[in-house]
Amino acid sequence: MDLTRRAFLAANGTALGVTLLPGDLLAAVQANTPPTPKLSDWNQVRRQFRLSPDYVHLSGFYIVSHPEPVRSAIEGFRKALDESPFLVVEQGMFESDSENLQHKVCADVAEYLGGRPEEIALTANTTTGLSLVYHGLPLKVGDEILTTTHDHFSHHETIRLATERNGASVRKIKLFDEAATASADQIVARIRGALRPQTRVLGITWVHSSSGIRLPVRQIADALKEVNGARAASDRVLLVLDGVHGIGVADEVIATMGCDFFCAGTHKWIFAPRGTGIVWATAENWARIKPLVPSFSSKEVYAAWSEGRLPRGPNTADRVSPGGFQAFEHQWAMGAAFRMHQKIGRARVAERIRSLNDQCKQGLASMAKVKQHTPRAAALSAGICCFEIEGKKPEDVVNQLLARKIIASSSPYAVSYVRLSAGLMNTPEDVDKALTAVRAVVGT
Ligand SMILES: Cc1ncc(COP(=O)(O)O)c(C=O)c1O
Incomplete structure (x- = not known):
């Protein structure tokens, strides 16, 4: 592929006014990408996501909402690809090890x-x-x-x-x-x-x-x-x-x-x-x-x-x-x-997710008719809290929470539970709102 690439550049590069020579692609993308924002407080982290403010999103583990740095990176590469798909893929994939974009991802x-x-x-x-x-x-x-x-x-x-x-x-x-x-x-x-x-x-x-x-x-x-x-x-x-x-x-x-x-x-x-x-x-x-x-x-x-x-x-x-x-x-x-x-830092990420999900488990523990299935111990749990409400089907609970603007999910397994999952896009207030909604559903 090196030969194809070199021949193409020799034949067409100058005529097209192509500026994407080896080394330029990543630099060009980076030049068009805003610097990674400060992520030292959790409200700043929350602002990286375009999640609809009409809901409390507690199913982030299902599939991602792209945060700003990821949206910018996608947009930078998309723009380059749309401008010159052949050159960009040739350069990004097949030209040289030092410019190979998969290598950079793996690093x-x-x-x-x-x-x-x-x-x-x-x-x-x-x-x-x-x-x-x-x-x-x-x-x-x-x-x-x-x-x-x-x-x-x-x-x-x-x-x-x-x-x-x-x-x-x-x-x-x-x-x-x-x-x-x-x-x-x-x-x-x-x-x-x-x-x-x-x-x-x-x-x-x-x-x-x-x-x-x-x-x-x-x-x-x-x-x-x-x-x-x-x-x-x-x-x-x-x-x-x-x-x-x-x-x-x-x-x-x-x-x-x-x-x-x-x-x-x-x-x-x-x-x-x-x-x-x-x-x-x-x-x-x-x-x-x-x-x-x-x-x-x-x-x-x-x-x-x-x-x-x-x-x-x-x-x-x-x-x-x-x-x-x-x-x-x-x-x-x-x-x-x-x-x-x-x-953000792996330890900070882990501590934030632990703290939000602890808050959730603690709140659920105080509710009559709620049975938790996730261990309370931090060492045996992570970011997903599973529970059931006595006498209610998990999917009905999920629907009733949705009616209260809380996005929960039910686990797609033979035995299903309700899941609330707090991640970096969530706040303690989100968890409180969800707990209030669960309490209301328990009472219905
Ligand atoms: C434990 C587990 N493994 C695998 C998957 C499938 O993940 P993917 O969509 O990345 O293949 C899921 C989906 O949520 C999951 O919960």
């Missing part, structure tokens, strides 16, 4: 995760990331995937589709009887007790969107490490984590948590553009994966194809990032969201 993501840019595959969402991992692992008849009854549709369905092809079996266990009274030790003990010699993958979810519980991932990973220590390398259990409701919420260095594959959409808590996500793994774990979708991000794969040979060397993260042209203005603007989180 911003890596900084947040505590990993390395080359350990990150870019995906469209959690579902795609999980699919790339489960379909890419060399599982076969006789191998087992151990997962839980609590995981999301996307995780269960990915495992079903992958095992239908590769012949591995799947077993689902309950990590607790009641999320609200679960303990970390009990969860770890159930996992340990359920592992079998043929278990090759443990697939779990960091923060459950069914009950709001946050799993003790580090303790689970430590237990697995011990089990794996007594196994041959080929019999190890790999830990696959659906991390979508933990990233952008918890004050954790994700790359050191102990999971082997971390899959997450970044269009929820992280505030990256809709239709973006990541998978993180170490080089050693990426080497285990067989890519599913041709990549446009790996020079080696392209060189091998053009030379009529197989790609050399082990598989890498960039060979797993699905290729084909993308909504590049969204993908390239991911970095702005990660930088925004870094600017």
